[in-house]
Amino acid sequence: MGVLILLVIGVFFFNNSYMMADDASQDFAMIPVNDTMAVCFESFDDTRKMLYEVNGGDSTPEPTPIIYFVTPTYPRREQIAEITRLGQTLMHVPHLHWIVADDTDSCNRVLNSLLKRFGIPYTHIASPMPAFYRTKKLVPRGVANRRAALAWIRNNNKRSGVLYFGDDDNTFDLKLFSEIRTTKKVSMFPVGLIGDYAVSTPVVKNGKVEGFFDSWPAKRKWPVDMAGFAVSLEYMAASPNVTMPFKAGYEEDEFLKSIGLRMQDIEPKASNCTEVLVWHTQTKNNKPPKVRISAGALQDDKANLGVLLKQLGAMGVSHISQSEGTVAQITKDGKSKSLLSWFS
Structure with a gap:
């Protein structure tokens, strides 16, 4: 059944002392933000069962954690093609709820029709970026969409499962989903095709994270890519002030700070971070002819x-x-x- 909910959330963000590595910024200090979020449609029915049920389905006595896969997207020539490709991957992943947050003022019927065809349980949200941030030199893309997804999780009291942010143009190995599903607090893993090192990854020694290998440290406490971590919802629920600021380049860092992450909480995945299971592929955008x-x-x-x-x-x-x-x-x-x- 379709559900239409309009939520307006007023949030005041904390003062950040920097915007880029060495530049002080006043742009993000105590700016009132009115987040507008409309849930266009959602379905909790999974019609893909024949795709992945083997020998009568899952025989594990414990319930399998649901992965809440959050995809920010925006209208462009390549949008439907990107969502089609990603959806074909997610169709093979059981126990997954796909939250697709579109940077639009109104619900996109074409996008919703496509999402419905996959048979994946999903929530389709219209969550436009506040106009104030569209004029900035560094536009914080995808933040309004991820914030809307966080609001949906909070408003629906989702306290079990795993949260993962997956962009619509990234490439995912199916092994990634079985790896992150067991996340107890925060799991991390390498992301390929990132920056001057061609990879962003935790540095792991004796099974523990000791630091980070990323070509843009920028004084970040957690220099990781958005696709390089997953969070337990039970762990996140213990932090009532969890948020993601409209601060380009520092979204991951500030989000992980807001959930109170400590180095000892990090669980290295992908064979102690020796494998790349997600790639930061990017499709070239072209103007519609x-x-x-x-x-x-x-x-x-x-x-x-x-x-x-x-x-x-x-x-x-x-x-x-x-x-x-x-x-x-x-x-x-x-x-x-x-x-x-x-x-x-």
């Missing part, structure tokens, strides 16, 4: 192009116009003709 196409081609009910191009337009992949843009042509036997000649 404009295709000049005749009205006849769009309205012809015997041809596919009108329906197809309208769907791509709804996804933000391309735009169609009758007066401007790249002229649409059809090719047959090596010869190209304008659409007008085909549909006239």
Whole structure:
């Protein structure tokens, strides 16, 4: 069943003495933030069971912890393609609830239809970034979305399971999910394709985390990537002031500080941080092209192009116009003709 909830949360953040490594910043000191979050739709039904049930399903007597997989996303040409790829991965992961938080003022029906098709239990949230931060030189992308997910977890009193932040363009080894599912407090692991070292990872000695290997330390206490840790919800629930500030580059550090993390609490995963199970892949963003196409081609009910191009337009992949843009042509036997000649 669809649920529409509007939550407005006023939060005052603590004063941070720096924005970048050596620069003092007043921009983030005691700024009132009104977070707007609309839950567009959510489903707790799992229709994927045939994909992963083997020999009658899970025989473990203890309930399997649920992974709350939080994905911040935003409207762009590649959004539906990215979510499709990630969703195909998550379809293979049992006991997972996918929280997709979109940086929009209103609910995206195309995105919601796609999420529903996967059969994964999910919550679709519209959580726009406050306008104040969109004009900053360093825009804190994804923060409003992750904050909305944290608010959803808190408001729904989720106190068991594991929280993980997974971007829509990252690449995940399925082994990662079985590793983080056993997180007791905070687990950490390497993330590939990060910075000048090509990896961000805890440094582990004798099974314990001793430090961090990251090419952008920036005076952070916890110099890790957002995809490089998972948090037990039971552990997080003990910190009532958990938050993530709108401070570009320091989101992970301040979040981990807010849950009271200590070095001895960290559980190294991925074979004592010797394996890369998540990659910080990034898709190149391109401006949606404009295709000049005749009205006849769009309205012809015997041809596919009108329906197809309208769907791509709804996804933000391309735009169609009758007066401007790249002229649409059809090719047959090596010869190209304008659409007008085909549909006239």
